[in-house]
Amino acid sequence: MKRYEGWVPLTLDINGEKRETVVRPADTLLRVLREKLGLRGTRIGCENGDCGACTVQVNGEPVKSCMVLAVEVEADKITTIEGLADETLKEAFIEEGGFQCGYCTPGFLMNAAALLARHPKPSDEEIRVWLESNLCRCTGYEGIERAVKRAGGAPPQVPNDRRD
Amino acid sequence: MIHFDVVYLRPESMAEAVECYADAAGRGQDPVFYAGGTEITTFCRTGKVRPGCLIDIKGIPDCQALGVEGGSGRDELVFGAGVTLNRVIESELFAPLSRACERIADHTVRNRLTLGGNIAGQLPYREALLPLLAGGARFVLAGPAGVRTLPADAAFASRLMHAEGELLVQVRIDRRATALPSFHCRRERGGRIDYPLLSLCLLREGDSIRMAVSGAYSHPVRDVSVETTLSDRALSPGERARAAAEAIPHQFLEDFRASGAYRRHLFRLALDEGLKALEADR
Numbered sequence: 001m002k003r004y005e006g007w008v009p010l011t012l013d014i015n016g017e018k019r020e021t022v023v024r025p026a027d028t029l030l031r032v033l034r035e036k037l038g039l040r041g042t043r044i045g046c047e048n049g050d051c052g053a054c055t056v057q058v059n060g061e062p063v064k065s066c067m068v069l070a071v072e073v074e075a076d077k078i079t080t081i082e083g084l085a086d087e088t089l090k091e092a093f094i095e096e097g098g099f100q101c102g103y104c105t106p107g108f109l110m111n112a113a114a115l116l117a118r119h120p121k122p123s124d125e126e127i128r129v130w131l132e133s134n135l136c137r138c139t140g141y142e143g144i145e146r147a148v149k150r151a152g153g154a155p156p157q158v159p160n161d162r163r164d
Numbered sequence: 165m166i167h168f169d170v171v172y173l174r175p176e177s178m179a180e181a182v183e184c185y186a187d188a189a190g191r192g193q194d195p196v197f198y199a200g201g202t203e204i205t206t207f208c209r210t211g212k213v214r215p216g217c218l219i220d221i222k223g224i225p226d227c228q229a230l231g232v233e234g235g236s237g238r239d240e241l242v243f244g245a246g247v248t249l250n251r252v253i254e255s256e257l258f259a260p261l262s263r264a265c266e267r268i269a270d271h272t273v274r275n276r277l278t279l280g281g282n283i284a285g286q287l288p289y290r291e292a293l294l295p296l297l298a299g300g301a302r303f304v305l306a307g308p309a310g311v312r313t314l315p316a317d318a319a320f321a322s323r324l325m326h327a328e329g330e331l332l333v334q335v336r337i338d339r340r341a342t343a344l345p346s347f348h349c350r351r352e353r354g355g356r357i358d359y360p361l362l363s364l365c366l367l368r369e370g371d372s373i374r375m376a377v378s379g380a381y382s383h384p385v386r387d388v389s390v391e392t393t394l395s396d397r398a399l400s401p402g403e404r405a406r407a408a409a410e411a412i413p414h415q416f417l418e419d420f421r422a423s424g425a426y427r428r429h430l431f432r433l434a435l436d437e438g439l440k441a442l443e444a445d446r
Contacts, residue, residue, distance in 0.1 A: 001184070002174040002223075025172035025218070028205065031165055047165065048206050049273055061275045067202045068276065071172050072220065111272060132357055133272035 004071045012074065014039070015083025023070050030054045030065035033080060041081035041106050045135075052134030055107035056080050062114040062133070081106035086113045089151040096156070098147035100138035108134050112148045121152045166208045171217040178226055178306040178333055181219055185329045186308060188217040197221055197331050199246045199278040202269070203285045212286075222246045226304075226333050227280070230255055239339035245280025245332045249292070252279055258337060260295035260365055263348040268292065270357050280332045284324045287359075290384050293320060294365035294376040295346070297386040301337040305330050322383040344369050345445040347438035351379075351430050353421045361422045362430045366438040371395055373442065375435075380427045381414045389413070394439065401439035405432050 004025040011020050014037065021036040030047070033039040033056070045053030047066040054065045057079040084090070089112055092098065099105040108131065115122055115130040122130070127148050136144065146157050171193060175181040181197070188195035193216035198204055207213040221227045227246035232239055241257045249265040253274070256262055268291050269277055282292040283303075296316050303319035305312055307330030316335075319325055324332060347366040352358040360379035367374045373394040378384040393408045409432035416424035416431075 001176055001180055002172075004172040006169070024169055026166040026168065026170045026208070028165065047209060049202055049269075052270075052272060055272060058275075062272045063275050064272055067200075067205045067273070069172065069201060069205065069218075072201065072222075129266075130271050133270035 008071070010070060010074060012037075012070065012078060013076065014078045015080060016077075025069065025071050027070050028066055029056070029068040029070045029073060029078070032070040033065060039080050039082055043103055043106055045104075045107075050135070051104070052107045052111065053104050055110045055134065057110055057114055060114060060117060062111040062130075064133075079110070081110060084109060084113055086116070086151070089113055089116060089147070092147040092151040093144070096147040096150055097143035098140070099143070100136075100140045104134060104136045104138075108136070108144055112144075112151070115148070116151055119152075122148065166205065168208075168214060170208075170215060172220065173217065174220045174223050176223050176225075178224060178311070178331065181221055181224060181331055182306055182308060182329060184217075184219045185331070188219070189329060193217040195219055197280075197284075199227070199281045200248060200276040201281075202273055202277045203281060203287065207286070221280070221331065224333075226306075229334060230257070232257070232339060233336075240336045241339055241342070243279050243335045243337075245283075245334060246278050249274040249277050249279065249282065252292075258295065258299070258342055260299065260346040260348060260367065261292065263346075264291045264294050264363070264365060267350045267356070267360070267363070279335065283320070283335075284326070284332050288383055289359055289363065289378050291350075291360065291363045291378050293384045294348075294363060294378055295367070296335055296337065297376040297384065298365050298367045298374040299337050299341040299344070300374075301335050301341075303332060304334040304336060306333050307331065317386060320384070341367070345442050347441045349434045349438060351434065359421070361427055362434060364431070364434045364438060366394075366435075366442060368442045368445070371397055373439070375408075377431065380416055380431055382417060385412075385414055387412060387414070394435065401443060402436050404439055405435035408432075408435055 010023050033042050043053035045051035049067045056065045058076045173184045195217035196215040198218040198220045227244040229242045229244040230247050253262045253266050301316040344367045349364045351362045363378040365376050376386040390408045416427045418424045
């Protein structure tokens with residue numbers, strides 16, 4: 001049985017590297033990534049599991065890192081936005097205007113990358129079900145949807161606001 | 165951020181988990197069993213709960229069971245309490261359970277949120293319970309007095325009726341329940357990602373209708389007296405729905421999301437729709 005109490009040394013597998021740190025068992029993965037390991041691409045949003053800004057991948061599955069304790073994922077493979085290798089998806093976000101202020105973008109990218117890894121050509125329903133886990137307060141959802149479709153092999157689409 | 169300290173334990177067996185709880189309780193550490201953590205971490209952050217010890221059940225093989233087991237002359241579907249809702253959904257072992265779970269929280273949260281957490285948590289909705297109550301599931305609990313199995317309607321009466329230090333290990337249901345025609349309907353006020361004003365599950369076994377509902381009341385409800393009304397085929401589906409909505413002996417919730425009268429109205433419409441769907445499925 002594992003037991004963590006007080007300040008404990010912890011080794012996490014993040015973006016393919018072993019990272020050592022010291023945490024309290026109550027520390028969330030989100031806070032450890034940002035405050036202990038300097039991986040600030042993972043955003044702090046609501047810290048309530050609602051907004052998805054803090055989404056990272058654990059063993060390839062998107063999770064909200066504000067709802068996960070760092071000690072829970074000691075044996076898992078964690079991927080953050082700093083380790084996301086999917087250049088096609090990133091390019092698609094740029095080409096399709098998949099962000100405005102950009103604060104929510106890392107969370108959307110991590111979720112969308114997991115979706116595309118599971119469903120390389122996702123249906124509209126799959127995109128909706130997966131991405132409704134994330135909020136964009138700029139409400140740039142159409143561009144995000146176009147970007148995910150494009151990364152999934154759909155042809156480039158003309159946004160509504162650029163139509164004659 | 166959780167501002168207070170906790171002790172985190174990860175036992176590897178039911179017996180170890182029960183022992184951990186008793187030990188932590190004996191030390192005055194206010195232990196709780198912990199699975200996906202989605203509710204406990206957020207409640208800790210807001211100060212709604214303040215446990216001193218988290219006993220993570222994810223490493224217990226019995227809590228990760230998911231599949232079909234034979235025994236006692238009948239096949240049973242087995243769902244471990246530590247199985248995430250997305251795994252339950254994707255397994256499609258029990259379609260009504262998949263339908264009920266796929267509208268709980270959102271897809272990313274469901275990668276952590278577990279079946280046991282939804283049943284044993286503090287939120288009033290617990291929609292995973294609906295097909296389990298209607299389908300006559302059994303709950304396996306492990307505690308200081310050993311392991312016991314209770315019918316769902318005895319194990320859950322407005323809350324999980326577990327004793328102090330007792331852990332929900334598994335939910336089991338006869339495989340034949342998967343053959344029953346079913347109907348699920350959910351209504352929200354603020355879009356798909358919202359708590360339900362109403363979540364309804366109907367199962368039909370022969371002429372007998374079984375019903376469980378959540379969101380309309382302070383806790384999930386299965387009411388056998390209403391099921392008698394719903395099963396009365398001398399009446400039309402509309403008449404049965406109206407009679408059941410008037411007869412149900414529970415107070416409809418009144419809150420900022422909806423009035424009790426509106427919830428009753430939604431309940432009647434959903435029953436009408438469900439009864440017609442189940443009639444068409446004969």
